[in-house]
Each structure stands twice: as C-alpha cells, then as structure tokens.
C-alpha cells in the first residue's frame with residue numbers, strides 16, 4: 001500500500017462513488033485508487049459511515065452523527081467484512097500477462113479481475129499502446145502503456161479524462177504524476193503527457209480526445225470513431 005500518493009479523487013466524487021451514482025468505468029477507476037491509497041480508503045469508510053447514518057436517520061446532523069458514530073460501528077464493520085469476502089475471491093495480481101512489460105505489475109483487484117478476462121493490446125501511435133476494457137456504454141476505458149520517452153500529442157477534452165497511474169510516471173504542463181495518482185482533466189485543460197521512464201495507466205474517457213496541434217489533428221475523426229466503437233462494445 002503506497003502512502004505517498006499526491007492526487008486523490010475529491011470528497012464529492014468519493015460520495016458519488018459510494019452512492020452508486022457513477023457509470024461503471026468511473027466507479028472502477030475510483031475503486032482501484034481507493035484500494036491502492038490509504039488516505040482514500042480511510043476517507044471512503046468515513047463517508048460510508050456518514051451515508052449509512054443518513055439512511056438510518058435522514059435528519060441527523062453531522063454533530064449528532066459524530067456523537068452516535070459508535071452506534072453504527074457494527075454496521076460499518078459488516079460492510080467492511082462483506083467487501084473483504086468479495087475481494088478475497090478475486091485474483092490478486094496480473095503480471096507479465098499484461099504483455100508489454102518486462103517486469104511484473106501488481107494491479108488492484110478490481111482491475112485484475114477485469115483484465116483476467118483477457119486484454120488485447122493495440123499500438124495507437126509513437127510508443128503508446130492501449131488495451132481497451134469495455135465497462136459501460138458511456139465511457140471508453142482501458143489500460144494505456146507509454147514506452148519510455150514517448151509523448152501524447154497536445155490535446156483537450158470535450159468531457160473528462162480520468163487517469164490512474166499504476167506504474168512508472170508521466171508529466172504534463174500541470175505536474176508530474178507517479179504511481180497511484182488520480183488525475184482528472186477536462187475541457188479546461190489542454191495538455192501534452194510525456195513519460196520519460198515509461199508508464200502504465202488505467203484511463204476512463206467520457207468523450208473522445210481532441211488533438212489541437214499539427215498533424216495530430218488529422219487523428220481527431222479516428223479518435224471520435226474509436227470512442228463510438230468503444231462505448232458500443234458494451235451495448
């Protein structure tokens with residue numbers, strides 16, 4: 001468990017995750033981060049406790065929840081216990097079967113389970129490979145591998161791009177991202193990811209990427225086509 005994760009989902013997003021309000025792809029990427037991040041794992045349990053207490057007593061204020069938190073501890077322990085029972089049944093690792101990597105990579109169970117069904121890697125461009133994982137009919141989800149030294153063309157988004165770094169690192173104009181960081185980029189961001197050491201990520205897009213410079217712009221119709229194809233695979 002890595003305790004030095006820098007970038008986390010917001011409390012609002014964690015709450016939407018707990019309440020089951022997100023498309024499967026976004027739930028999976030958040031669940032994977034929560035499994036890897038001690039901070040978010042603890043925060044999620046606290047938010048679950050608050051959610052459970054508000055289901056039990058919709059009028060409860062935060063102060064009364066704090067006062068009566070002990071009353072719910074048994075209920076929370078049951079929730080946690082159920083999670084453990086479920087996750088113990090899942091494979092713990094997906095290793096070199098990811099195909100492109102020399103070393104073994106340990107994946108969060110939720111991704112290992114999905115990946116165990118088989119990944120098909122396709123080269124996208126310039127050292128970037130992708131193995132799509134259809135999870136719902138709203139988002140394009142998959143593993144992205146960036147070979148050392150490669151970069152994605154400058155792009156922006158019509159919707160949002162959620163990225164979880166699983167191994168290695170990459171950087172863009174806004175920062176450097178390491179293992180287990182959780183990054184959201186949207187129409188307010190134009191960026192060019194570059195990976196010096198190589199990087200394996202899991203990414204969830206709710207709209208196609210839009211390349212904004214040079215010849216890469218010629219790929220925009222292909223990006224739109226691939227997005228439509230990806231979300232139609234789940235239907």
Ligand SMILES: [Zn+2]
Pocket residue numbers: 005007008009033034037038039040041
């Ligand atoms: Zn976190």
